[in-house]
Amino acid sequence: MIWEVFRQNQAGDYHTHCGNVHAPDREMALLFAEVQHGRRKPTNSLWVVPQEEIGEVDTEDAKFGGTTNKSYRFARTYNVEPAAEEVEASEKELTEAERKRGEA
Amino acid sequence: MAAADDATFASTDDLDEAEQEAVQDLLFRLADDELVLAERYTEWQVRAPTLESDISMANIAQDELGHARLWYEVLKGFGYDETDLIWERDADDFRHSTLVEQPFAEGDWADAIVRAYLYDVAEDIQLHALKNSTFEPIRDRVGKVLGEEDYHLEYATNWLERLAADDEGRENVQDAVDRLYPYALTLFEPTDEEVEATIVERGLRGEDLVELRDTWHDRVSDFLESIGIEVPGLDLPDQYDVHISPDELPEHLGRDGDHTDHWESLLDEMTEAYDELGRDYATHIMDDDE
Incomplete structure (x- = not known):
């Protein structure tokens, strides 16, 4: 086993x-x-x-995230000037997360 | 044991002649058992029943080698170096019990597990009796050794429970117990009765060998009987001088320097590279533990 x-x-x-x-x-x-x-x-x-x-679902079975544009899921898509402080914070978080992923 | 209450020895300098001999004797018993058992364990490398058992056994062997090193390091305080302690020591100067030098029959995993179990219970009991040793360098090392021993005991008992779960396995375990039990009793034989008396009198070890053996026998019997294995009783003589030796002892005890022939060939094998290279020093690839 x-x-x-x-x-x-x-x-x-x-x-x-x-x-x-x-x-x-x-x-x-x-x-x-x-x-x-x-x-x-x-x-x-x-x-x-x-x-x-352990259960598994992979890219053969699923379209993770869907196939159409759903960028509205990410706060930084909303390019309103000036950005609400919540959006700015969220964007910072996302950039930071991407930076870390890039390093890893 | 009165001395144990107030006397404590911080280093080798605080020991008188008899105490020096006693401490060395105690350390050689501890260190040699661990070294030789580890050497035997390594024979299972790439031969254990599964890859996982193989790696676990190798890991246990490494632990025991580490413990041997801890005890040999204390012996260095008496002026020995590693070549004296291992590489150039005569076979009959080693003080380990003949339990640990016995060879394994090919593929006899039950033997390895039974031996590990009999030894690990004895070691556990002995270490607890050393926790309050009057000799600080021993006392200070006990915790470190005990920290690794729980795994060894758990490994051996878990394996035994599973080996004894069917008829064939139980028979193999029973055979190994019958064969190894007399050798295991030598773990509790003195190297020298007078020196052993000093070990106990000066509180270097909290309990004498007979007490350790009784505790060991009860614990081993309780567990083995619970998994359907019969354990021989202890037949003790009515008359004895200082130490009570049971009747079941094998011909060679090891503790007194008298070993079975298997030991000499194992030692030759162990020191083969050292001898062939004409070495007169021990190679070090890492720093001492403390």
Whole structure:
């Protein structure tokens, strides 16, 4: 049985998928994951999830975000001068998020 | 044990001659057990039942090597260096129990797990008896070692529960227990009765070997019986001098320097590269722990 493993670097972070382990049950999966995925990287917590319990939808099945222009979903689409302070804050947030994504 | 209440030894300089001998004896028991067991564990690399068990076993071996290093480092305070302690030491100067030097039969995973279990329970009990050791360098290291031991015990018990879940597995576990139990008893044999008496009198270890063995036997029997495994009783003689040795002891105890033939070949294998390269020093690739 395959268990997908999710690692959290430090408290408050998201658990991020980092690989899997073969194990007969949850208890053994945790023991194996502890060594296989927690021994060389900073680890605060690990989750194990039976692979078969994970649901998936991908680009073959779905058009994520739709196919038509829905840029109104993003606050910066509203080019009104001067921008409302909420819009400005939202825009800053978005730019910052994009910058971080670019770095990562 | 009266001395344990007020006396405490901050370093090797505070020990008299008898205490020096006792502390060294205690450290050699601890360090040699860990070193030799780790060396045996590594034989399972790429041979364990699954990749995951393989990596876990290797990880446990690395932990035990780390513990051996912690204890050998304290021995350096008595003037030894690593070549004296490991690479150039004679086989019969090693003080480990003959439990840890026994070879594994090919593919006998039950043996590895039973051995790990018998050893880890003994280590756990022993470490707790060292928590209040009057010798500070030992006392200070106990927490670090115990921190890694929980995993070892959990690993061994979880495996045992699963191995003993069907008839074939239970039989393999029972065979391993029958075979290894007498060797496990040597964990609690003194290296020397007089030195052992000093270890207890000066509070270097909080309990004597007989007390440790009783606790170990109860704990091991309770658990193994709960998964359908029979554990031999302890047959103790009516007459004894200082230490009470059970009748079931194997021919070679290890603690007294008398080992089975397997040890010499294992040591040769361990030191083969060192010997072949004509080395007279130990290579260091990382800093000491403390």
